[in-house]
Amino acid sequence: MTVTQRRGRKIMMTPGELDSFLTTQRTCRVATVSAEGAPHVSALWYLWDGSALWLYSVVRSKRWTQLLRDPRVAIVVDTGEEYDSLRGVELSGAVEFVGEAPRTGELCAELDAVETLFARKNFGLDAMPHDGRHAWVRLRPEKIVSWDFRKLGDQ
Template sequence: MAPLWFVWDGESLWLNSIVRSKRWSDLRRDPRVAVVIDGGEQFHELRGVEISGVAEVVGEVPRTATPDSRVATAELLFARKYMGGDHFTADGRHAWLRIAADQLGLPEERCVAAVVTLGVRPWSSTLPPGY
C-alpha cells in the first residue's frame, strides 16, 4: 500500500507515480489494483470510495516536458489541485497511471488514500490489533 496524489477526470482515476519504485514494478507485473480514497477529520465528516480496476500506463515513462494530449487533462487537473495553477511540471521521475474503475463502492475500513496491489491486505489505523 502506498499513499499517492490523484485526480479524477469524471471517468478514470489518474495517479502520478515514481517509476523507479517497488509499486511501479509490482504494477507492471500485475496491474490489478484496489484504491481507497477518503477524507474528513472527525468521525462524522468521514467519507470515501473504493475503486478496483486495472492500472494502465499512459504517456512517456518517465514523463518529460514533451506535450502529450493523452495526459493533458490529467496534468491540468493535477496542477490545479496540487500546484495552485494551470501548469504541470514533469520532473522526469514520475509517469501516469490511469485506472478505469471496474467497481466502485464504499470502503469497509477508514484509511488514507492508498493504492494496493491485489493480494496484499490494506493497512488501516482503525483495524483491531492482530487483524
C-alpha cells in the first residue's frame, strides 16, 4: 500500500488518522469502468480491516459485471459539509474476489473476521445475514490519497 502524496502534505492524514477515519465511516463511492470506457459510480457500505477495504456487492449489478471484466477501481470515502471540515480518502487499485459468488455462508476462513465486523458495524448483528445475492471483493490499495481540511486552521 502506498501512502505517498506530493501535493497537500499539510492536509494529509497520518496512518493513525487514516485508520480511524476509514474504520468509523460507513459509506464509500466505488468507481468502475464499462467496456466502452464510461465511468460508473455507486455507493456501498464497506469495511476497513487496517490494510484492505472490503465491499459486499450485489452480484447481479452493473458494478459486479464491470469488476469481473476489469477489476480496477477508485473508491472515495469522505465527510464534511463546510470547506474547513472536509475529510476524505481515495483508494485505488484492483479488487480481488473472495469466497463464493453469490455468498451463501459456505465456510471461508478468510471471511470469518470480515463478516463478523461488517455485520456488527452495519447491521448491529453478531453474524452476517447471507441472502444469496451478494459476494465479497477486497481492495488492497495500490495508492491512497487523503485530506483533512481541518488541518488548514493549524497554519
